[in-house]
Amino acid sequence: MKFFISPLIFFSFLLLISPAIATKKSYVVLLGSHSHGLDATEKDFKRVVDSHHKLLGSFLRSEEKAKDAIFYSYKKNINGFAATLDDEDATRLANHPEVAAVLPNKAKNLYTTHSWEFMHLEKNGVIPPSSPWWRAKFGKDVIIANLDTGVWPESKSFGEHGIVGPAPSKWKGGCTDDKTPDGVPCNQKLIGAKYFNKGYFEYLKSENSTVDLSSIINSTRDYNGHGSHTLSTAGGNYVVGASVFGSGIGTAKGGSPKARVAAYKVCWPYEHGGCFDADITEAFDHAIHDGVDVLSLSLGSDAIKYSEDAIAIASFHAVKKGIPVVCAVGNSGPLPKTASNTAPWILTVGASTLDREFYAPVVLRNGYKFMGSSHSKGLRGRNLYPLITGAQAKAGNATEDDAMLCKPETLDHSKVKGKILVCLRGETARLDKGKQAALAGAVGMILCNDKLSGTSINPDFHVLPASHINYHDGQVLLSYTNSARYPMGCLIPPLARVNTKPAPTMAVFSSRGPNTISPEIIKPDVTAPGVDIIAAFSEAISPTRDPSDNRTTPFITMSGTSMSCPHVAGLVGLLRNLHPDWTPSAIKSAIMTSAQVRDNTLNPMLDGGSLGLDPATPFAYGSGHINPTGAVDPGLVYDLSPNDYLEFLCASGYDERTIRAFSDEPFKCPASASVLNLNYPSIGVQNLKDSVTITRKLKNVGTPGVYKAQILHPNVVQVSVKPRFLKFERVGEEKSFELTVSGVVPKNRFAYGALIWSDGRHFVRSPIVVSSGLF
Numbered sequence: 001m002k003f004f005i006s007p008l009i010f011f012s013f014l015l016l017i018s019p020a021i022a023t024k025k026s027y028v029v030l031l032g033s034h035s036h037g038l039d040a041t042e043k044d045f046k047r048v049v050d051s052h053h054k055l056l057g058s059f060l061r062s063e064e065k066a067k068d069a070i071f072y073s074y075k076k077n078i079n080g081f082a083a084t085l086d087d088e089d090a091t092r093l094a095n096h097p098e099v100a101a102v103l104p105n106k107a108k109n110l111y112t113t114h115s116w117e118f119m120h121l122e123k124n125g126v127i128p129p130s131s132p133w134w135r136a137k138f139g140k141d142v143i144i145a146n147l148d149t150g151v152w153p154e155s156k157s158f159g160e161h162g163i164v165g166p167a168p169s170k171w172k173g174g175c176t177d178d179k180t181p182d183g184v185p186c187n188q189k190l191i192g193a194k195y196f197n198k199g200y201f202e203y204l205k206s207e208n209s210t211v212d213l214s215s216i217i218n219s220t221r222d223y224n225g226h227g228s229h230t231l232s233t234a235g236g237n238y239v240v241g242a243s244v245f246g247s248g249i250g251t252a253k254g255g256s257p258k259a260r261v262a263a264y265k266v267c268w269p270y271e272h273g274g275c276f277d278a279d280i281t282e283a284f285d286h287a288i289h290d291g292v293d294v295l296s297l298s299l300g301s302d303a304i305k306y307s308e309d310a311i312a313i314a315s316f317h318a319v320k321k322g323i324p325v326v327c328a329v330g331n332s333g334p335l336p337k338t339a340s341n342t343a344p345w346i347l348t349v350g351a352s353t354l355d356r357e358f359y360a361p362v363v364l365r366n367g368y369k370f371m372g373s374s375h376s377k378g379l380r381g382r383n384l385y386p387l388i389t390g391a392q393a394k395a396g397n398a399t400e401d402d403a404m405l406c407k408p409e410t411l412d413h414s415k416v417k418g419k420i421l422v423c424l425r426g427e428t429a430r431l432d433k434g435k436q437a438a439l440a441g442a443v444g445m446i447l448c449n450d451k452l453s454g455t456s457i458n459p460d461f462h463v464l465p466a467s468h469i470n471y472h473d474g475q476v477l478l479s480y481t482n483s484a485r486y487p488m489g490c491l492i493p494p495l496a497r498v499n500t501k502p503a504p505t506m507a508v509f510s511s512r513g514p515n516t517i518s519p520e521i522i523k524p525d526v527t528a529p530g531v532d533i534i535a536a537f538s539e540a541i542s543p544t545r546d547p548s549d550n551r552t553t554p555f556i557t558m559s560g561t562s563m564s565c566p567h568v569a570g571l572v573g574l575l576r577n578l579h580p581d582w583t584p585s586a587i588k589s590a591i592m593t594s595a596q597v598r599d600n601t602l603n604p605m606l607d608g609g610s611l612g613l614d615p616a617t618p619f620a621y622g623s624g625h626i627n628p629t630g631a632v633d634p635g636l637v638y639d640l641s642p643n644d645y646l647e648f649l650c651a652s653g654y655d656e657r658t659i660r661a662f663s664d665e666p667f668k669c670p671a672s673a674s675v676l677n678l679n680y681p682s683i684g685v686q687n688l689k690d691s692v693t694i695t696r697k698l699k700n701v702g703t704p705g706v707y708k709a710q711i712l713h714p715n716v717v718q719v720s721v722k723p724r725f726l727k728f729e730r731v732g733e734e735k736s737f738e739l740t741v742s743g744v745v746p747k748n749r750f751a752y753g754a755l756i757w758s759d760g761r762h763f764v765r766s767p768i769v770v771s772s773g774l775f
Contacts, residue, residue: 023086023087023206024084024085024086024206025084025085025086025087025090025104025105025203025206026071026082026083026084026085026104026105026199026202026203026206026276026278027082027083027084027085027090027093027102027103027104027105028080028081028082028101028102028103028104028105028199028277028278028281028310029056029080029081029082029083029093029099029101029102029103030078030079030080030099030100030101030102030103030313030661031055031079031080031098031099031100031660031661032079032080032100032660032661032662032663032664032665033077033078033079033317033320033663033664033665034048034075034076034077034078034079034664035664035665040076045075045076048073048075048079049073049075052066052070052073052075052080052081053066053067053070054066055096055098056069056070056081056083056093059089059092059093059096060089066083069083069084069085070082070083071083071084071198071199071202071278072198072199072278072281072282074281074282074285075285076285076286076288076289077284077285077288077289077317077321078281078284078285078288078313078314078317079664080281082105082198082199082202082278082281082282084202084205084206090102097657100657100658100659100660100661101307101308101313101658101661103277103308103310104277105199105202105203105276105277105278106276106277106301106310107203107274107275107276107277107301108274108275108276108277108280108299108300108301108310108311109274109275109299109300109301110148110149110224110226110267110275110298110299110562111298111299111300111328111329111330111331111340111560111561111562111565115233115354115529115533115567116253116255118354118355118356118503118504118529119529119626119627119628120628120629121133121628121629125250125251130629131629132574132578132628132629132631132632133257133574135578135632136256136573136574136575136577136578136632137258137577137578138256138257138258138259138574139235139254139255139256139257139258139259139570139573139574139576139577140258140259140577141168141258141259141260141577142235142256142259142260142293142294142573142574142576142577143167143168143171143191143192143259143260143261143262143291143292143293143294144231144234144235144254144256144259144260144261144262144292144293144294144296144569144570144573145192145261145262145263145264145287145290145292145294145295145296146227146230146231146234146261146263146264146295146296146297146298146566146569147264147266147267147275147280147283147284147287147295147296147297147299148222148226148227148230148231148263148264148265148266148267148297148298148299149222149223149224149225149226149227149228149265149267149268150184150193150195150219150220150221150222150223150224150227150228150263150265150267151184151190151193151220151221151222151227151228151231151261151263151265152221152222152225152228152536152537152538152539152540153184153185153187153190153193153221154539155228155232155236155536155537155539155554156237156239156242156536156554157228157231157232157236157237157239157252157254157535157536158187158189158190158228158231158232158236158237158261158536159187159189159237159239160187160188160189160190160237161237161238162237162238162258163188163189163237163258163260164188165188166188167188167191167260168260168291170291171191171192171260171290171291172289172290172291173191173192173194173262173286173287173290173291173292174186174191174192174193175190175191175192175193175194175220176193176194176195176220177193177194177195177218177219177220178193180218180219182217182219182221183219183220183221184219184220184221184263188260189237189260189261190260190261190262190263191260191261191262192261192262192263192264192290192292193220193262193263193265194220194262194263194264194265194283194286195218195219195220195264195265195266196264196265196266196279196280196282196283196286197216197218197265197266197268197279198278198279198282199276199277199278199279199280199282200216200268200274200276200279201213201216202278203274203276211269216268216269219265220263220264220265221540222263222265222538222540223269223538223540223541224267224269224538224541224545225537225538225541225545225556225558226267226298226558226562227263227265227267228535228536228537228538229533229535229536229537229556229558229562229563230296230298230535230562230563230565230566231261231263231296231536231566232252232254232535232536233254233255233533233535233563233566233567233570234254234255234256234259234261234294234296234566234567234569234570234573235254235255235256235257235259235260235261235569235570235573236252236253236254236257236261236535236536237253237254237257237258238251238252238253238257239251239252239253239536239555242534242554242555243534243555244375244534244553244555244556244557245375245461245553247358247375247459247494247495247496248356248358248496248534248557249496250534252534252535252536252555254566254570255566255567255568255569255570255571255573255574255628256570256573256574256577259570259573262287262290262292264283264286264287266279266280266283266299267299275299277310278310280310280311280314281310281313281314284314284315284317284318285314285317287318287323288317288318288321288323292323293323293573293576294323294324294326294569294572294573294576295315295318295323295324295325295326295569296326296327296565296566296569297311297315297325297326297327297328297341297565298327298328298560298561298562298563298565298566299311299327299328299562300327300328300329300330300340300341301340302340303339303340303341303342303515303516303517304517305517306343306517306649306652306654307654307658307661309343311327311341311343311346312341312343312346313661313662315327315343315345315346316343316345316642316645316662317662319345319584319585319642319645320642320664322583322584323584324347324572324576324584324587324588325345325346325347325584326346326347326349326565326566326568326569326572327340327341327346327347327348327349327565328340328341328348328349328351328560328561328562328564328565329341329348329349329350329351329510329511329523329524329561330510330511330561331351331509331510331511331560331561331562332509332511333506333507333508333509333510333511333512333620334452334454334508334509334510334512334607334608334620335511335512336512336513336514336619337512337513337514337516338511338512339511339512339513339514339515339516339523339524340511341523342515342516342517342518342521342523343517343518344518344521344640344645344648344678344680345584345585345640345645347525347526347568347572347584347587347588347591348523348524348525348622349524349525349526349527349528349530349561349564349565349567349568350506350507350510350511350524350526350527350528350530350561350564350620350621350622351506351507351509351510351527351528351529351530351531351559351560351561351563351564352504352505352506352507352510352527352528352529352530352531352564352605352608352621352625353503353504353505353506353507353529353531353532353608354503354504354529354531354532354533355498355499355500355501355503355504355600356496356497356498356500356532357371357373357496357497357500357532358373358374358375358459358494358495358496358532358557359371359372359373359494359495359496359497360372360373360374360376360378360459360466360467360468360491360492360493360494360495361467361491361492362446362467362469362473362477362489362490362491362492363382363489363490363492364387364477364480364487364488364489365384365484365486365487365488365489366480366484368476368477368480370467370469370473370476370477371469371473372446372457372467372468372469372473373457373458373459373467373468373469373494373532374459374460374462374465374466374467374468374491374494375459375460375461375462375494375543375557376434376460376461376462376463376464376465376466376467376494377465377493377494378465378491378492378493378494379443379444379465379490379491382490382492383490384488384489384490385418385419385420385443385444385488385489385490386418386419386420386486386487386488387419387420387422387446387480387481387487387488387489388415388416388419388420388421388422388481388487389404389421389422389423389478389481389482390403390404390405390406390410390411390421390422390423390424391403391404392415392481392482393411393412393415393416393419393421393440394410394411394412395409395410395411395412396412398410398411404423404424405423405424405426405427405428405433406421406423406424406428406433406436406437406445407427407428407436408428408432408436410436411436411437411440412440413439413440413441416437416440416441416442417440417441417442418441418442418443419442419443420442420443420444420445420446420489420491421437421440421442421444421445421446422445422446422448422477422478422481423437423445423446423447423448424447424448424450424474425447425448425449425450425453425468426450426452426453430447430458430460430468431460431461431462431544431545431546433445433447434447434460434462434463434464434466435462435463435544435546435548437464437466438462438463438464442464443464443465444464444465444466444467444491445462445464445465445466445467446466446467446468446469446477446489446491447466447467447468447469448469448471448473448474448475448477448478449468449469449470449471449474450471451471452508453470453471453508454470454471454508454608455470455471455472455505455508455608455613456470456507456508456509456531456608457469457470458532458559459494459532459557461542461543461544461551461556462544463544463546463548463549465491466491467491467494501599501600501601502599502600502601502603502605502606503599503600504527504529504599504600504605504625505599505605505606505607505608505613505616506527506605506606506607506608506616506620506621507530507531507559507561507608508608509559509560509561510524510527510530510561510564510620511524511561512619512620513618513619513620513775514619514684514686514769514775515684515775518648518652518675519684519686519774519775520675520676520678520684520685520686521675521678521680521682521684522618522619522622522623522682522683522684522767522769523622524620524621524622525588525591525592525622525623525681525682526568526591526592526595526621526622526623526624526625526626527564527595527620527621527622527624527625527626528564528565528567528568528625528626529563529564529567530559530560530561530562530563530564530565530567531559531563532557532558532559533557533558533559533563533567534555534556534557535555535556535558535563536554536555537553537554537555537556539552539553539554543556567626568591568626571591571626571628571631572587572591574628574632575587575590575591575631575632578632579701582637582701583639583640583641585637585638585639585640585641586637586639586699586701588681589634589637589638589639589681590631590632590634590637590701591626591631592622592623592624592681592682592766593623593634593636593637593638593681593764593765593766594627594630594631594634594763594764594765595621595622595623595624595625595626595627595630595765596624596625596627596630597621597623597624597625597765597767604616605621605624605625607620617750617752617769618682618752618767618769619750619769622682622767623681623682623765623766623767624765624767630763633702633762634701634702634762634764635700635701635702635705635707635757635759635761635762635763635764636698636699636700636701636702636707636728636757636762636764637681637698637699637701638679638680638681638696638697638698638699638766639679639697639699639734640678640679640680642663643667644678644679645662645678646659646662646663646667647669647670647673647678648673648675648678649662650669650670650673651673651674651675651678652675655669656668656669676692676694677694677695677696679696679697681766682766682767682768682769683696683739683755683766683767683768683769684768684769684770684775685741685768685769685770685771686770686771686773686774686775687771687772687773687774688717688741688742688743688744688745688770688771688772689744689772690742691740691741691742691743692740692741692742693738693739693740693741694738694739694740694741695736695737695738695739696736696737696738696739697734697735697736697737698726698734698735698736698737698757698764699732699733699734700728700730700731700732700733700734700735701731701732702731702762704728704729704730705727705728705759705760705761705762706725706726706727706728706759707725707726707727707728707757707758707759707762707764708724708725708757708758708759709721709724709725709726709737709755709756709757710755710756710757710758711753711754711755711756712753712754712755712756713753714751714752714753714768714769714770715751715752716743716744716745716746716751717741717742717743717744717745717751717753717770718741718742718743719739719740719741719753719755719768720739720740721737721738721739721740721755722737722738722740723737726757739755741768741770743770744772745770745771745772745773746772747772747773748773749771750769750770750771751769751770751771752767752768752769752770753767753768753770754766754767754768755768
């Protein structure tokens with residue numbers, strides 16, 4: 001006998017059972033901070049865990065169910081837990097009076113031999129007596145940590161040569177997987193290695209991912225290369241003779257070469273790399289408790305409200321404990337309003353160029369020569385080869401546009417074989433274009449920039465001889481290739497050259513302001529070298545990360561704000577050593593107010609995001625390019641306390657309950673608070689209608705002296721300072737001043753200027769950005 005169920009009855013049945021099979025997702029539940037200090041015991045931690053089980057159990061009607069649901073208890077500094085919940089339970093939990101925030105467990109994305117000479121810490125391999133490295137003892141025993149893809153412990157950058165003695169006595173961390181075959185062993189240099197992937201696993205489960213979880217190696221070992229590169233840039237040891245396949249040879253080292261380093265692995269192979277909020281929060285909780293001195297994060301997401309941003313919340317807890325947090329601004333430039341990690345307690349870093357280029361000349365038969373860039377080998381004998389564009393070589397079923405972009409299965413191999421293929425940048429990865437050229441039988445490839453990419457070119461590790469040229473040169477090349485009867489050219493082997501000018505220029509990819517969350521806070525804060533940076537790499541993968549590429553290299557060049565961020569973290573390490581009593585905000589102020597806005601031609605820094613290389617603005621470089629020599633002795637600083645930041649949150653519209661996610665005890669918002677009056681080292685004014693007066697306070701961290709105010713007036717607005725002179729008689733003395741801005745800025749325009757306080761030796765510079773509309 002057969003039974004049939006009517007569609008109506010079946011649908012009604014599904015409605016009845018749907019609550020029982022509600023989809024569960026992972027969430028981060030934040031309760032604030034703990035009252036116990038850094039010396040808490042395991043008994044204290046157990047009490048916290050039990051309280052988490054009890055709280056969630058009251059919603060799930062069983063503490064046993066709560067234990068099954070919770071996969072992290074943040075029990076050391078940050079108070080909260082990560083759990084797998086259905087939407088209804090998550091919503092009910094968010095309304096509980098003890099709960100400050102419930103955040104979906106979302107993914108964040110991952111965003112050298114010459115850098116330090118470019119910033120005047122050394123000259124021709126010799127460290128002069130005036131170098132900040134000497135004064136700061138090369139960052140000796142400062143503990144720099146990153147949250148990233150892990151670490152390749154066999155790299156010489158993490159070797160213990162020259163590092164004397166055990167880790168500082170305050171250190172509570174270690175290498176948790178050092179006994180496993182794929183684990184990371186500690187030494188006197190690499191003193192910490194931990195991995196966090198429960199949030200990653202829970203996310204994959206909730207998404208019914210096809211990823212084989214058993215293939216994920218539970219280890220801090222770096223199978224990506226990004227984490228090793230960033231950690232060695234910040235605190236890598238000296239490595240003589242480092243190069244990338246013979247190019248850029250020199251001595252690699254981090255900004256604090258004698259620092260101790262620790263890796264907290266939070267990024268795992270999800271699409272292009274996923275770093276999940278639950279894992280990031282747990283890593284922060286461990287790092288703070290372990291005793292790190294500096295935290296570096298080359299990852300982030302689109303800017304979101306601070307109360308919904310796991311990095312913003314967790315970094316506040318670190319800063320509150322005296323740990324500076326340095327973050328990348330993102331790689332979504334040159335579009336405006338793309339800056340991420342914009343919280344004012346975070347030191348946010350953009351990316352700019354060095355005065356070094358890896359150039360790979362392209363020579364045409366008509367005599368034209370273009371200075372392209374590459375790490376690929378050149379063609380043998382400098383012989384000329386026929387040129388063909390992707391559009392000219394298109395397969396029968398492909399469009400000219402797709403073939404010009406050299407997309408997979410768009411090229412006719414019979415047309416390409418034996419020729420140099422000309423491809424256009426965009427839509428697909430640069431390295432994949434080289435792979436498609438090689439598969440089609442090309443002897444080489446020339447990659448031409450599209451208009452948006454402008455002058456930004458990259459020395460990539462293509463699997464065939466290749467060169468990457470800028471937009472203008474690409475237009476000339478395409479015109480020649482399309483018009484000449486027999487177009488021919490040659491690819492010259494790549495070389496490195498230094499002292500190029502102008503430098504630095506802003507990288508086209510570096511995310512730009514205005515700050516979409518707090519427009520009055522100019523982001524990024526500073527810029528630092530982030531283009532073609534040589535640093536350590538993982539030898540578990542090839543430089544192209546393509547399984548068919550069997551090359552390995554201990555060092556590699558990478559570009560991105562991921563690379564500029566650890567440069568600043570290394571500098572922060574030096575300042576922590578030289579000025580152990582400075583707060584994170586004082587360190588940040590020293591770096592910002594000493595930054596430089598002129599290049600090595602003494603002209604205003606230019607913006608690589610513009611085809612004509614127009615002058616860059618504070619929305620690109622913040623306060624300017626970092627200047628280590630100036631940062632170690634800034635004269636004056638703008639200091640801030642955790643309570644100042646909490647008042648800023650009040651002024652930004654966050655209520656006292658929401659602020660509990662940041663604070664270890666209830667915080668009462670003042671009757672009046674102003675975002676404009678946050679004692680920040682830069683000054684942003686939006687929606688100016690007539691005039692506004694801003695208050696700032698400076699603290700003397702140098703010698704006694706009298707400082708005079710100088711205004712570099714923004715166009716169309718007037719700025720005045722009262723008083724014009726500030727006299728400091730002792731270290732730690734504080735003086736306030738008022739800055740009044742008046743006038744009207746044309747619609748959809750910004751006015752840029754600066755305030756400089758100087759005693760003749762120190763120059764304490766703050767950028768000013770003004771708009772009569774909303775940023």
